[in-house]
Amino acid sequence: MSFSLNVNGASHDVDVEAETPLLWVLRDTIGLTGTKYGCGIAQCGACTVHVDGVAVKSCNVSAASVAGKTITTIEGLSPDGSHKVQKAWVENTVPQCGYCQSGQIMSAAALLATTPAPTDREIDAAMAGNICRCGTYPAIRKAIHDAAAMG
Amino acid sequence: MNEMTLSRRSFIRTAVTAGGGMILGFVIPGVPKVLAEGVLPEAWKDPAGGAEINAWLTIDKNSIVTVRCPHTEMGQGALTSVAMMVAEELNVPWANIRTVLADANRHVTQGEVYVNMSTGGSNLVRNRHPHIMQAGASARERLREAAAKKWKVTRDEVKAEQGVLTAGSNTGTYGEFAADAAKVKLDAEPSIKAYGDWWLVGTSVPRIDVAPKVDGSAIYPIDVRLEGMVYAAVRACPVPGGVLKSFNFDAIKDRPGVIAAVELKQVKEKLANADLRSAIAVVADSFYRAKTALDLMPVEWDFGAGVQYSTEGMDAAARDLLGKPAEHFEAVRGDPLPLLEAAGDKVVVGDYYRPYECHATMCPPTAVAHVQTTGPLAPRVDLWTFTQNVAAALLVAADQSGIDPQNCYVHGTFQGGGFGNGNGVDVPRQAVEISKQVGRPVKVIWTREEDTTQARTRPPIWSRGITTLGDDGLPTAMLIRAVGEEKNPAYADRGNLNHPYMVANFRYERGVVPTNIPIGPNRAPGNNSNAYGLEQYIDEVALAGGWDPLDWRIKMTEGNERWQRVLLKMKEVCGFTTDLPKGRGMGVAVVESHGSTVGACVTVEVSRRGALFIEKVQIISNSGYVLNPRNAEEQVSGCVAWELSHVLYGGLRVQGGRIQNVNFDNYKLMRLPDMPVVETIYANSEDQWWGGFGETACPPTPPALANAIFFATGKRVRSTPIIQHDLSWS
Ligand code: FES
């Protein structure tokens, strides 16, 4: 099935089976590999992107279902790594292996967009869907507070 | 020109962060034909241009030093650690340092110039620092020698400090002398600096590889894309040891994008690291199509003898063995058996168990291979793979392809975790074989389910302690009997056989249960699970004799400087007490592994209904010295999360010879809301040795937690996962 996807401000025509998860269309068809595969069953959050500004697990939505919506991946979060979440991530050297961090950053950015000064409880709720096997959680929490403080 | 051209300088993207930077090949967003490669085909050729002083580094005209890191960066900070050690000896400002991943082909074909490219066992700083620092020292001396010649002074008169050479009124930068230094031959290699005589080592340096990990540009094997590349989904026999009987490709061959099915034959009966196991692959033009077709393809397996094994069966067999003298034993000191017999039932007995656990690296095992047997570049193999040793992966590629190692290239990428699994999976061999058979570049991705099913798990451990006490409440005779599994029973010994507690009569015994599940190293192998039994048992023995568990450990390790330092520091700073109101508890444990002695002090709160809250985990570490405290503390946090995942929620279950819980819906891992506060406290001996840091905080955390739960609830949690236990109290 052919349709077009609006990703990071650009339109991409794709031709894939209707049920193909957005994750694989982003990675294999469009070539945006910043969005990661970790589990394929909506458990780890490595594949998190924004659909119309909301954090969504791209392994768990079909690409066809988000045609016409605005999709943002880690590559499109900022032109040059200057989003406040990215800056706070660098300052706190959050990533270890880094593999989960695209998803972590997208979840954190979506949280701050609606909740500019989140409490620890709000951070817990927003970030519980993202696993980090390297255990960077304390740094993630601190970086979110730091990003919030950047205003 | 072949798609895989050897020179892709234009693809190199440089990310420079304040105070150091890193260079790794990579993506050019927006250029249509750009395929994310992670290639630096000739890593030793400094992309910035510059003189190669030795295989380890180049210096350009502006005194920018590019350090080639032979070790895998899998989140533990290899790039930063290697660069720090080189910069320390070279005496160059950290801001001048860049890093690249060193080239495996050069290592293999040029007499192992990097000495050893394997990355594991916490060896990087601990055991490889002499030759890594030597590379920096050697370069520094050659710069001094080059300046001495030019200025007609002796080398002793030339100072090399912070990237500048001076002698009297003469002065010049490293960059100015780099080309001359490259030609200098030293009569004798300099020795490295004395322990502690450092300006950079021991300071907190932010990791050098962070920038590309926050914008999606860091390349892992799963991100490598080559022109003409196809994708393969694989399935090895879900019952390890079984083989493929048949498959029906006709049933799926007309599905969209499907190209081929490839059978991977197991040639060796006994599998070592990365040997192919019997498997079937479906190749398609996208991973999702390959995976979907594989799921739909009728496949028949001969499961073999493995089907008889289950968690329950192994557990029953192991518990039976715990009650019997084992044939394998070590009479470590004296003979406890007559004393234990005479004590009758006046003995302290404790049984413990921890199950299989898997690595579950966030990036599942993946490899991209391009085997060329025809064409202008043939014969040649290019490989990007999950590994903890690119040189070993290169030899695997050569072996599987039949192509001379000289013509095999394993390109470095970041790794999405390693934890010991990187050398034990056959994904690189699968990729090479499939590429050879289909004649195109291929990317093999293991689904999470395949990863958990096929990974070499951490072995289970059962143990029992039997001890009799003297009038002072201290042990006079102790027997530790462990039961391991048959693939590598020696894992059961670690920490159980060689614990430091000086009991006058001590004997260790080991029994073995059979299994078909493959095992391998997993972050602090052996110690990680064994300590759960031993360090809980020590608490039981101490309490039975009326001793405070921390004082007991201090008493029983008298004269052991490394342990005393940790234990006394713990006593000084952690506020450990057994005197807390019920519902609150503190627990301690200490384990020596990978050259470091590390204690944990855990504080918990358990509600009457049994809800557990971990308030704080304090890690007290003696690693001799610390290379980079900031990175060390990040590793400690990682270790704590790692082991808490397993003891709280983990445990792989085996039924019919296969792992039952294979994805994160039923193999649960620690998530952010449950992460406790972690503090790192140093108790370093600073005495001519360096211990590991990337895994050493793992082993003591679980038993300290279990000991804390005991004080809070009166309940001893003898097995994991802890969530299966009722912790309620009244
Ligand atoms: S890959 Fe989508 S949640 Fe794990």
Ligand code: FES
């Ligand atoms: S940084 Fe490695 S999984 Fe999160």
